[in-house]
Amino acid sequence: MERTTSTRPEPLTYSVETAATMLGISRALAYQLVRGGELPSIKLGRRVVVPRAALLRLVSGEPRKGAGTPDR
Secondary structure (H helix, E strand, C coil), X not given: CCCCCCCCCCCXXXXXXXXXXXXXXXXXXXHHHHHCCCCCCEEECCEEEEEHHHHHHHHHCCCCCCCCCCCC
């Protein structure tokens, strides 16, 4: 008998709680990072979510979009 596997696409966003778990940090710290702009997020209605692409960029060490070095 052949097994069929259902492949579900990866979500485009994660809750802040899920992102915190994935990063190995507390929920409180994740919300603090969101408020400070260090953890990229999007507000959808009353929910705050973390885009998967931004989370992957963050952990890969790539610079954030729009983030440059300040002129001195």
